[in-house]
Structures are given as C-alpha cells and as structure tokens.
Amino acid sequence: MATTLSTPAELATAGRVDLHCHSTASDGILSPEALVSRAKSQGVSLLALTDHDTVAGLAAAEAAGEAEGVAIVPGIELTASWGRRQVHIVGLNVDAAAPALRGAIEQRWRLRRERAARIAACLEKRGFSGALAGATGVAGDGVLGRPHFARWLVMAGHLESEQQAFKRYLGAGKAGDVRVEWPDLAQTVESIRAAGGTAVLAHPLKYGLTRTRLGALLEAFQDLGGEAVELLCGRQNPLQTADLRRLLERHGPRLRCSLGSDFHRPDQPWRELGCVYLPADVEPVWNLWQTSASERARGPLQH
C-alpha cells in the first residue's frame, strides 16, 4: 500500500492533514473505524487520533487506516495543569505501549473517576438521580467526561440540549465544573517524550489567556521540551492565526506547527475532519518524523 512507502511529508502533500480529533474512545461520537472512513472521504491522507487521556481507539484506527489507505499517527490529548490553569497537550507519534504513557493515562483515569463521582454528587443534589450510572452508560468503555453527563441529562429527558447542561450545571464556574489537580505541564511533556512522542500545545487560543500569559505559556512549554504548537485548531479567524504566528516568533521560535480540526461529531461543520491547512512557510511538526506513520508501528522513530 502506498501509505507504507510515503513519509509524513509526502503524505502531507498528497492530501489533507488532521492531527487532532476524537472518537468514541473519549468524547467523540464516531467509532475509530467510522472516523477514519470519514477522514478518507474528506481527503485526509495523514490522520492523528488524539482521544482525551486514552489510547484505546488507536488499534482500531490503525487497522481501519490500513484498509482505507489513511496513514494513522498514534496520538493522545492529555489534560495538564499550568499553574491554576488547565491546558491540553497533544502527544503525537507516541508509543502507546510505553510505560510512561500508560502511567500518565492511569493517573488521569483515577482523577477522572474521582471527578465524575463529585459531578454526579452535585447533580444528585439538584434532583438528577442516577447521574453517575447514566453518564457511565453513555461513555461505555470510553473515558468519562463532562460531555457524557450532558448527553445523559438530555437522554434522560431532564434537559433539552447539551448546551443547556453546560450553561446551567457543567460549564466553567458552574457547580459541576469540579476542580481537578491534573498532572503539571512538566510531567505531561515528559510522559509524552518518554513514550517517544512529540508534545504539542493544543489550541493555544482557547484558554482565554492574555497575549502576555500566552507568551509565557509558549516559553514554558518550549523550555520543558514541548516541540510544536497547533497553529490552527478548528476554523480560526485569520487575524488570530497571524497574531499567534507573531507570538511564536517571539516566545517559541523552536516550536514547529501542527494543525487539526478537533473533530468530535459530524454536525459541527466548522470542525470537519481535514478542515484546516498549514501555511506553506511554517515548519510543520511532521518534519520531525523521519518515517511514515505505518512504519512507526514496526519500531520507535528516531527524532
């Protein structure tokens, strides 16, 4: 198959690239197989599956990628603490079996279970009984998160929409927005690097940081061994992208650029798989990877 012969750079010129998306292994609504096949139909040739705090969807995605001719980059999106803030770090080209990554995942699942119990308790107090069992049922084998509580509240007929669930109970500052001490940025970057992966700062514009704070985050991330930033994540205002590029020149000159849709579900066209393109004059993250994603399965990459 062509994909086994191509380097990531060749694949990136042959089709679209999407290095950030979710399946049912976390809070996406398509199975890894359905996701890969949708990516194929969107013209994606290089796809990273980056579920929240899990690699459980990767084997199925890789098998589907083989069948469909889509090269799969094994990935993950890890939640981390940066001071009092919560940030997301995407790990690309990771060895899913590496003990360091396994440990990082187990730690987060423990924190998520604790958080889920606290969210459930808060919903129970407001009269929504059976919240934990309900949300767990929605999540199935997937990693339990707030979106599963939102879906359960709608499915059980308590609320009209998931947006309503976030607005009233689960969103920032609401009772169900339970604080969690996630592993810190340094530890998170280290877990990814120890698994042979590339640490990428996800959607830097979505943390509500001032330019000064964002500059500080870029510097900290680069100093800790972070290697790339998502210059584009979902459809983005071009002015914001240009501004982010200026910030990168100043505060993260060694950081490569990544991109992704952050696709979760088909009914959000602004986050369709393969919806963004990297400008031609930036250094793409895949230049760090010497061999194709499929070859990667046969042994760790040399960076």
Ligand code: MN
């Ligand atoms: Mn998500």
Ligand code: MN
């Ligand atoms: Mn994220």
Ligand code: MN
């Ligand atoms: Mn994401």
